[in-house]
Amino acid sequence: MNAPQPHRVWNQEAQRRQARLQRSVPFAHGKEVAPADMVSLLEALLEPGDRVCLEGNNQKQADFLSESLAACSPQRVHDLHLVQSVLALPSHMELFEKGIARRLDFSFAGPQAHRLARLVQSHSIEIGAIHTYLELFGRYFIDLTPQVCLIAAQAADAEGNLYLGSNTEDTPVIVEATAFKSGIVIAQVNERVDRLPRVDIPAGWVDFFVVAPTSNHIEPLFTRDPRHITEIQVLMAMMAIKGIYAEYGVERLNHGIGFDTAAIELLLPTYGASLGLKGKVARHWALNPHPTLIPAIEAGFVERVHSFGSEVGMEAYVAARPDVFFTGADGSLRSNRAFCQTAGLYACDMFIGSTLQMDLAGNSSTATLGRITGFGGAPNMGSDARGRRHASPAWLKAGRERSGGGTQVRGQKLVVQTVETWHEPHHPTFVERLDAWQLMEDMGMALPPIMIYGDDVSHVVTEEGIANLLLCRSPEEREQAIRGVAGYTPVGRARDRTLVENLRDRGVIRRPEDMGIDVRDATRDLLAARSIKDLVRASGGLYQPPKQFRNW
Amino acid sequence: METLHLELPSLQDDTLSPQTLLHGVVSSGNLEVLVEPGPDAARCVFEVQTAAHGFSEVWQAVLCDFASRHPVGGLTFSIHDAGATPAVVSLRLDQAYQSLRTS
Amino acid sequence: MMTSAPQSFREASARLRVQGLLDAGSFTEWLGPARRITSPHLAALDAPVSFDDGVVVGQGLLEAQLVVVIAQEGLFNGGAVGEVHGAKIRGALLRAIEVRARAVLLCVDSGGVRLHEANAGLIAISEIMRALFAAQAAGIPVIALVGGTCGAFGGMGIVARLCDALLISEEGRLGLSGPEVIETVKGVEEFDSRDRALVWRITGGKIRRTLGEATLLLDDDIAAFRAAAAKEMMGSKTMGDSPRQRGLSPDALQTLEAAQRHLEARAALDPGIRDGQQVWQHMGLGEEVALMDPAEFNRCLEARER
Numbered sequence: 001m002n003a004p005q006p007h008r009v010w011n012q013e014a015q016r017r018q019a020r021l022q023r024s025v026p027f028a029h030g031k032e033v034a035p036a037d038m039v040s041l042l043e044a045l046l047e048p049g050d051r052v053c054l055e056g057n058n059q060k061q062a063d064f065l066s067e068s069l070a071a072c073s074p075q076r077v078h079d080l081h082l083v084q085s086v087l088a089l090p091s092h093m094e095l096f097e098k099g100i101a102r103r104l105d106f107s108f109a110g111p112q113a114h115r116l117a118r119l120v121q122s123h124s125i126e127i128g129a130i131h132t133y134l135e136l137f138g139r140y141f142i143d144l145t146p147q148v149c150l151i152a153a154q155a156a157d158a159e160g161n162l163y164l165g166s167n168t169e170d171t172p173v174i175v176e177a178t179a180f181k182s183g184i185v186i187a188q189v190n191e192r193v194d195r196l197p198r199v200d201i202p203a204g205w206v207d208f209f210v211v212a213p214t215s216n217h218i219e220p221l222f223t224r225d226p227r228h229i230t231e232i233q234v235l236m237a238m239m240a241i242k243g244i245y246a247e248y249g250v251e252r253l254n255h256g257i258g259f260d261t262a263a264i265e266l267l268l269p270t271y272g273a274s275l276g277l278k279g280k281v282a283r284h285w286a287l288n289p290h291p292t293l294i295p296a297i298e299a300g301f302v303e304r305v306h307s308f309g310s311e312v313g314m315e316a317y318v319a320a321r322p323d324v325f326f327t328g329a330d331g332s333l334r335s336n337r338a339f340c341q342t343a344g345l346y347a348c349d350m351f352i353g354s355t356l357q358m359d360l361a362g363n364s365s366t367a368t369l370g371r372i373t374g375f376g377g378a379p380n381m382g383s384d385a386r387g388r389r390h391a392s393p394a395w396l397k398a399g400r401e402r403s404g405g406g407t408q409v410r411g412q413k414l415v416v417q418t419v420e421t422w423h424e425p426h427h428p429t430f431v432e433r434l435d436a437w438q439l440m441e442d443m444g445m446a447l448p449p450i451m452i453y454g455d456d457v458s459h460v461v462t463e464e465g466i467a468n469l470l471l472c473r474s475p476e477e478r479e480q481a482i483r484g485v486a487g488y489t490p491v492g493r494a495r496d497r498t499l500v501e502n503l504r505d506r507g508v509i510r511r512p513e514d515m516g517i518d519v520r521d522a523t524r525d526l527l528a529a530r531s532i533k534d535l536v537r538a539s540g541g542l543y544q545p546p547k548q549f550r551n552w
Numbered sequence: 553m554e555t556l557h558l559e560l561p562s563l564q565d566d567t568l569s570p571q572t573l574l575h576g577v578v579s580s581g582n583l584e585v586l587v588e589p590g591p592d593a594a595r596c597v598f599e600v601q602t603a604a605h606g607f608s609e610v611w612q613a614v615l616c617d618f619a620s621r622h623p624v625g626g627l628t629f630s631i632h633d634a635g636a637t638p639a640v641v642s643l644r645l646d647q648a649y650q651s652l653r654t655s
Numbered sequence: 656m657m658t659s660a661p662q663s664f665r666e667a668s669a670r671l672r673v674q675g676l677l678d679a680g681s682f683t684e685w686l687g688p689a690r691r692i693t694s695p696h697l698a699a700l701d702a703p704v705s706f707d708d709g710v711v712v713g714q715g716l717l718e719a720q721l722v723v724v725i726a727q728e729g730l731f732n733g734g735a736v737g738e739v740h741g742a743k744i745r746g747a748l749l750r751a752i753e754v755r756a757r758a759v760l761l762c763v764d765s766g767g768v769r770l771h772e773a774n775a776g777l778i779a780i781s782e783i784m785r786a787l788f789a790a791q792a793a794g795i796p797v798i799a800l801v802g803g804t805c806g807a808f809g810g811m812g813i814v815a816r817l818c819d820a821l822l823i824s825e826e827g828r829l830g831l832s833g834p835e836v837i838e839t840v841k842g843v844e845e846f847d848s849r850d851r852a853l854v855w856r857i858t859g860g861k862i863r864r865t866l867g868e869a870t871l872l873l874d875d876d877i878a879a880f881r882a883a884a885a886k887e888m889m890g891s892k893t894m895g896d897s898p899r900q901r902g903l904s905p906d907a908l909q910t911l912e913a914a915q916r917h918l919e920a921r922a923a924l925d926p927g928i929r930d931g932q933q934v935w936q937h938m939g940l941g942e943e944v945a946l947m948d949p950a951e952f953n954r955c956l957e958a959r960e961r
Contacts, residue, residue, distance in 0.1 A: 552945045
């Protein structure tokens with residue numbers, strides 16, 4: 001038997017944590033830090049090369065903490081390794097421009113996609129990898145554990161207990177990984193109160209908090225004004241509902257955030273109801289509280305919704321519908337990105353969303369030249385969970401179709417891409433080669449940034465029809481099935497007409513008329529709400545849209 | 553603006569009333585189409601004025617499909633286009649045809 | 656298949672509005688699209704033209720009464736008035752006198768003068784005004800219907816206010832300079848044109864009705880516009896009952912004095928008032944105004960006006 005090594009110290013991380021806390025003492029009163037002292041505190045406790053998580057996702061950003069970090073002296077704080085979901089703020093980019101941070105592991109960079117690409121090309125940033133959310137959260141517990149995390153909460157009490165309000169998002173997973181591995185947890189809050197409505201993060205896990213000078217900014221990212229939904233989108237929504245939702249009996253699902261899926265949400269209580277689908281499809285959802293879901297909820301289609309985060313203006317509506325949404329004892333929405341992503345991956349039978357480009361293998365990407373966007377929630381939910389065991393009719397049917405009559409040992413998630421063949425007059429959605437490949441070469445990446453892998457895609461819906469890729473028996477058939485719904489794009493015009501008609505005879509490709517859909521019925525009159533005000537009315541006045549969406 | 557003149561063979565539907573009809577609006581991403589009696593019962597005439605340059609092949613494909621999809625011989629379709637996608641072009645033409653049948 | 660929802664006035668094209676406003680099948684168009692009287696100015700600038708230059712004019716029946724109808728297409732160049740477009744409106748107003756129409760229905764959906772045709776457009780606006788006065792002087796009421804995507808701005812905002820009645824939906828807007836113009840000239844601090852709620856609180860149907868600039872607030876429904884227009888037309892019982900014509904009659908002084916009293920009352924409102932919300936607060940109306948439907952809103956104002 002080996003004797004224990006005599007000089008090995010087993011609590012170096014805890015010792016390092018104590019040293020950080022010691023150095024911070026002059027800049028805090030207990031756990032509370034004055035906004036003016038935040039830069040000094042960060043300079044005192046951070047060490048070069050630290051792994052830092054700056055919280056921020058769709059609905060909330062630790063913007064004050066990010067600006068404070070960017071204001072630190074690069075002589076004191078440098079070469080940090082950021083491990084975080086989203087790069088959204090200008091101050092995030094400043095960290096790299098100033099040399100405060102050097103390395104990055106992340107998921108999504110929508111608003112900073114251009115600036116990020118420039119930093120990569122000028123070698124001012126090293127990108128470890130672009131992850132899906134669950135992948136990054138997983139790595140927080142394996143090899144990317146933050147030493148310091150800077151998070152955002154709604155409120156704190158004197159002891160440092162935190163209340164997260166409607167927008168829980170990523171906070172629990174970040175704090176869990178940091179606090180229980182001798183890291184430092186610093187929170188910015190909008191207000192300090194005597195008594196919190198509920199405790200979401202206990203004070204024992206929190207080292208410091210600061211009342212930010214201004215509340216963290218929240219964008220209504222999930223609000224789609226029904227006015228902008230086109231007849232073409234209505235037609236595609238009809239096809240999706242009749243050709244997929246009804247056909248497979250999809251009860252558990254996730255929707256993307258575009259107008260295509262908003263159209264489906266607004267057609268469920270009208271067109272969906274006319275097909276007798278109420279109670280049979282779209283009952284359980286992994287979805288943010290989309291305002292366009294209100295009519296389907298009110299009509300009794302939607303039974304349950306679990307959310308990644310919240311949506312501005314939906315607070316009172318959610319609080320009044322606790323049978324549908326997850327809510328706390330205080331009445332407000334309880335969201336959680338890690339759990340909702342897990343639900344989307346393992347507990348849903350379908351993902352349906354849009355994309356900017358799709359190739360002949362069905363690979364899709366929102367990356368375009370000169371922009372590193374990363375991925376939002378789509379890749380986890382838009383992938384077949386190979387480890388899934390529990391059965392459902394939709395999952396089994398899709399699995400049967402894929403196995404082609406062979407021995408069936410597993411089902412298959414429905415991964416549906418709904419796209420117009422041209423997303424702008426000069427930009428076809430279907431392409432021979434994704435821009436992602438060029439981006440990979442330009443940026444020296446290991447792999448092209450593909451959002452949804454083609455071999456996970458089960459159906460492609462366009463204005464021309466539906467291609468069921470599960471029924472394709474060879475890569476050539478798959479290619480012709482995609483060409484066969486690619487409309488007048490160069491890819492679509494290069495179809496083999498005979499093969500495509502063959503596929504149509506076999507039901508691999510279905511046109512609207514094959515599904516009994518009359519194109520003339522595809523009008524905006526089918527929408528359960530045609531304006532934001534209609535949504536407010538449907539909610540009984542509970543939905544309070546932000547001012548850029550109101551005309552009153 | 554780019555102009556396009558196309559004459560395509562198409563069947564004739566005698567039940568269509570010989571009238572003029574305007575469908576759609578010239579606005580960004582949209583078009584208007586004026587349907588009138590044409591010179592030849594066996595052919596369909598298309599006159600296109602479009603704001604999008606370099607798409608004549610796509611227009612030909614869209615219009616050929618339309619002329620083979622419906623019996624529109626003996627009709628002229630005059631189009632003012634402000635950058636409609638092929639999907640919108642097809643939809644508007646189909647709608648114009650349906651309006652002809654019902655009016 | 657579905658129960659038919661009200662047909663949105665806002666979402667309908669000018670042609671569909673005309674169809675929905677008139678008795679079925681009664682419309683005869685003047686200078687229709689087949690005549691191809693398009694804008695020479697737009698063509699010279701290599702810009703897309705429209706077969707009807709963005710306005711539909713003609714005659715038809717409303718509740719079996721002969722009316723002239725004019726409908727601007729807000730989606731074509733923002734419903735802006737060019738030379739041909741303006742001449743068609745002017746001609747239709749003058750034709751109303753010749754055919755002894757019972758009323759003119761003027762569907763305004765316009766940002767004002769078409770910038771591509773600046774001078775011709777400006778002249779056209781003044782010609783439209785003169786023709787409108789002529790129709791009114793001949794005892795033909797002109798009823799403005801405002802509920803399209805562009806509202807009624809610039810010169811067409813003035814024209815709308817010259818009409819005998821102005822019917823507006825909540826989605827409708829009325830003003831002189833449009834929000835974007837004000838923001839460009841005076842800065843975003845003066846007027847944030849992207850703040851939709853602010854734009855509607857200042858130019859929208861509800862505040863225009865409150866200030867007495869619109870006659871009636873309507874649902875965004877073509878049938879509601881048709882019914883209200885018919886009622887306005889019937890309300891002016893005989894030819895010669897147009898308010899504008901009354902303005903030339905012995906009770907002109909009374910009419911002018913009433914208008915003066917109304918304006919004095921408005922001027923006496925707190926000068927700090929900057930938008931509709933404050934006007935409603937001043938009147939003792941609260942947040943509920945925002946969601947009040949048009950019928951309820953009209954009743955609420957009528958009760959106060961009595």
